[in-house]
Amino acid sequence: MKKNNIGSISVISTPIGNSEDITIRAIRTLNEIDIIACEDTRVTSKLCNMHEINYKGKLVPYHEHNSVKMIPLILKKLREGFNVGLVTDAGTPLISDPGYKLIKKALDNNIIVKSVPGPSALTAAISISGISTDQFMFSGFLPRKASLRNKKLSSLANLESSIVIFENATRLNKLLIELYSSLGNRNISIIREITKIYEENIRGKIKDVIKLLEDKKVKGELVILIEKPEEDNNIYTDEKIIDMLKIDVSKLGVSKASKKISKITSIKSDYIYKLALKLNKSDF
Numbered sequence: 001m002k003k004n005n006i007g008s009i010s011v012i013s014t015p016i017g018n019s020e021d022i023t024i025r026a027i028r029t030l031n032e033i034d035i036i037a038c039e040d041t042r043v044t045s046k047l048c049n050m051h052e053i054n055y056k057g058k059l060v061p062y063h064e065h066n067s068v069k070m071i072p073l074i075l076k077k078l079r080e081g082f083n084v085g086l087v088t089d090a091g092t093p094l095i096s097d098p099g100y101k102l103i104k105k106a107l108d109n110n111i112i113v114k115s116v117p118g119p120s121a122l123t124a125a126i127s128i129s130g131i132s133t134d135q136f137m138f139s140g141f142l143p144r145k146a147s148l149r150n151k152k153l154s155s156l157a158n159l160e161s162s163i164v165i166f167e168n169a170t171r172l173n174k175l176l177i178e179l180y181s182s183l184g185n186r187n188i189s190i191i192r193e194i195t196k197i198y199e200e201n202i203r204g205k206i207k208d209v210i211k212l213l214e215d216k217k218v219k220g221e222l223v224i225l226i227e228k229p230e231e232d233n234n235i236y237t238d239e240k241i242i243d244m245l246k247i248d249v250s251k252l253g254v255s256k257a258s259k260k261i262s263k264i265t266s267i268k269s270d271y272i273y274k275l276a277l278k279l280n281k282s283d284f
Contacts, residue, residue, distance in 0.1 A: 005081050006078060006079055006081060006110075006111060006112075007034070007077065007078040007079075007080070007081050007082045007083040007084060007111070008078075008083055008084075008111065008112040008113070008114055009074075009078060009083075009084045009085070009086060009102075009103070009106050009111060009112070009113050009114070010029050010033060010083070010084070010085045010086070010113075010114045010115075010116050011086050011092070011093050011094065011099070011103065011113065011114070011115055011116065012026050012029055012030065012085050012086065012087050012093070012116040012118075013026060013087075013091060013092040013093075013116060013117055013118030013119050013120065014026065014044075014047060014087050014088065014089075014090060014091065014118070014119065015047070015090065015091075015119055015195070016090045016091040016119045016120070016121050016124065016194060016195055017090070017193065017194055017195035017196040017199075018195040018196060019047065019050055021118070021119045021195060022047075022051060022118065022119075023116070023117075023118045025116055026116050026118055027051050027053060029085060029116050030048065030053045030055070030085055030087075031053055031054050032083070033058070033083045033084060033085040034058065034077075034082040034083050034084070035058055035060055035074070035077055035082055035083070035084045035085070036055060036058045036059050036060070036084075036085045036087060037060050037061075037062035037070070037074055037084055037085065037086045037087070037102070038059055038060070038061065038062065038087045038088075038089075039061075039062070039063045039087070039088045039089045039097070040061070040063070040089050041059045041060075041061055043089045043090075044059060044087055044089075045059060060073075060074070062074070062086070062099075062102065063098065064097075064098040067098050067101050067102065070102075071101060071102050071105050074102060075105060075106065075109060075111070078106065078109075078111050079109075079111075085116075086099055086102060086103070090119075090121070091119055091120050091121050091122075092117070092118065092119065092120040092122075095120060095121075095122055095138075095140075096140035096141060096166055119195070121166075121194055121221075121223050122138060122164060122223065124191075124194055124195065124223075125164070125189075125191040125194060125223035125225060126164065126225065128191065128201055129189035129191060129201065129203075129225045130189060130201075130203060131162055131187065131188075131189050131225040131226075131227045132162055132227055132228060133162050133164075133225070135160075135161035135162065135228070136161050136162040136163065136164055136225075136228075137156070137159055137161050137162070137163050137164070138164045138165075139152070139156065139163060139164065139165045140165065140166055141165070141166045141167065142165060142167070142175070149178075153178055153179070153182040153183075154182065154260075154263065154264075156182065156183065157182045157183050157264050159228070160228055160229065161228050162225060162226060162227050162228045163183075163225070163226040163228075164223065164224070164225050164226075165223075165224050165226075166221065166222070166223060166224070167221075167222050167224055168220075168221060168222070169192070169218040169219050169220055169221070169222055172190070172213070172218055172222065173210070173213065175224070176188075176206060176209060176210045176213070177210065177247055179206055179226060180206045180207060180210065180243070180244070180247065181244055181247040181248050182264065183206070183226060183229075183264075184206075184229070184236070184240065184244075184264070185205050185206050185207045185240065185243075186205070186206055186226050186227050186228075186229065186230075187203070187204070187205060187206075187226075187227035187230075188203070188204065188205070188206050188209055188224065188225065188226050188227070189201055189202070189203045189224070189225040189227075190202040190203075190209065190218075190222055190223075190224050190225075191222065191223040191224075191225070192218060192219070192220055192221075192222050193220060194223065202218075206226075207243070236265040236267060238275060241261060241265065241267070241272055241275055242275060242279065244257075244261050244264075245257055245258075245261065245272070245275065245276050245279065246279075248260060248261065249276060249279075254273060254276045254277070255273065257272075257276065258270075258272040258273040258276060
């Protein structure tokens with residue numbers, strides 16, 4: 001049934017692991033709104049059942065693969081006076097997900113957007129990491145394509161702030177090697193199973209964590225925090241440079257690896273090249 005006034009859209013946070021982590025306001029809002037735009041209707045219906053939220057006839061799918069189709073339909077409902085809630089499967093919408101497309105369109109059409117804050121894997125991980133985050137860069141998931149990924153890692157290496165990224169456990173070992181090669185041996189915190197029974201914080205220098213995880217199987221989605229460079233972190237000893245060469249030469253060759261490490265360390269590439277030539281082929 002068409003209503004008189006233009007509706008509003010509420011961005012609603014939901015639990016990231018522990019189903020008890022939902023606010024009273026989120027429950028009330030989900031009960032009151034007319035439409036719930038959700039990433040996966042099965043996940044949201046389960047949450048609604050658990051908290052006795054009235055969701056019958058309210059759920060519509062909204063995700064990366066149908067956003068082009070759904071945005072005009074949701075905007076139409078908002079113009080007709082229906083109030084909409086936007087949720088993701090876990091946590092706060094718009095943090096490393098496609099919800100911003102809908103919110104931008106709503107704002108561009110002078111539709112009121114409300115925040116119903118709550119759980120976020122990003123802020124929860126920061127709070128228990130022990131990593132300095134007075135300044136930090138959140139980079140979400142790194143690109144999968146090698147050229148874009150390397151470009152992103154190079155840009156992160158030049159930051160003087162801590163870095164937060166998301167990653168899947170199946171790609172963790174590859175990522176750690178890339179981080180060590182690009183950023184050096186910084187302090188790192190890997191948060192897994194956040195807010196769940198087996199929540200774990202794996203901490204240490206990147207090189208030590210790589211060794212630690214050789215015999216440890218890690219599962220699930222991870223939040224990874226890399227501390228900003230220490231004051232003495234820019235003192236790159238020959239040993240540090242050789243460690244970086246051992247990682248990069250096999251992938252890039254001596255010349256390209258030397259130039260890459262030169263950009264990171266500000267040490268002349270010809271000096272790094274000479275160090276590489278002293279190593280045995282078996283080192284790579």
